[in-house]
Amino acid sequence: MREIDALDGLMGRLAAYQVPAMLLAFAGLVMIGLLAWTFLKAREEEAAMPAETTTEMVTIRQDVGLPEESGLLLLDVSEFGRIRTLSGDLLGLDNVRAGGLLANLLQDENEVSLLKPANGRTHGEVTLSNGREAAFVAEAHEAGAVLVLRDLTEARAMTLDTRARLEEAEARLKGRTAFFASLGHELKTPLNAILGYADMMRAGIRGPMPEPYKDYPEIIHESGQDLLLLVDDILDLAKAEADRQRLECAIHPETARQPG
Structure with missing residues (x-):
């Protein structure tokens, strides 16, 4: 139990x-x-998931990199629009990274089609997401495309500065041209009077010159003629700078000897 x-x-x-x-x-x-x-x-x-989003595909390759101070952004983009590798100057973009979408770098995502050459190479300009203008060159390969972006903001600012400096220089040139033209005309009036009186003394209209001074009218005339030629050169220069070049016709000796 x-x-x-x-x-x-x-x-x-x-x-x-x-x-x-x-x-x-x-x-x-x-x-x-x-x-x-x-x-x-x-x-x-x-x-x-697409194969290009794996760690192996989006690893940044330093062997094809560009230095940051190059001013260029180098991207290797897959056919699905994802960034495989990147190097160089980020162009002020905060959202550029390996594995990210190329469309995120653009202000207008519709422009991403411009960066995808069907074959061969293409180039153009796009607006980045930070508002900067950039020029690009894209070259297709078997698995996507390689892109090079260059910021145009600084270059265009330099162009505007250069244009402003050029306009300022042109304004100064016009002022100098006007000054030379006015100076030339102001010099010719008294110079012609001097030459006229020198010719009168050379001709002895008011009587013969004293013996010690008889060579002076000839010297005055020759010097006046040289000065007059110099004034004419100044006026020609002023006209050339003002796009009013004076053309003088002359018969070439070889042409004059041709029959008929």
Whole structure:
């Protein structure tokens, strides 16, 4: 009887632990199922992602890099529009990174089609997301394209500055031209009077010159003629700078000897 009572007690204790053990086993099966589903779901999502978004494809390659001070941004872009590699000057862009979308770098995402040459090479200008204007050259390859972007903001600012300086120089040149033209005319009036009086003295209209001064009218006339030629050169220069060059016709000796 004692053995039967002991067996009944053991069976009762086993029955008391049976329900918790079954619950633990069921919970374990549920956890295993969740882990398996999560793993399979992750594999499906990874398989659905384009191959170029993997770590291996978006690693920055330093062997083809450009220095930051180059003023150029070099991008290797996949056919799906993702940046594989980048180097050089970031052109003030905060959102440029390996693995990112090329469209995110542009103010107008529709312009991304300009940066994707179907084959060969293309070039043009685009507006970056930070508002800067950039020139680009894109060359297609088997897995996408290589792009080189150059910021035009500083270059255009320099162009505007150069244009302003050029306009200022042109204004000064016009002022100098007007001054020379006025000076030339002001000099010719008294110079012609001097030459006229020198010719009168040379001709002895008012009588012969005293012996010590008889050579002076000739010297005055020759010097006046030289000065008059110089004034004419100044006037010609002023006219040339004012786009009013005086043309003088002359017959070339070889042409004059031709018959007919």
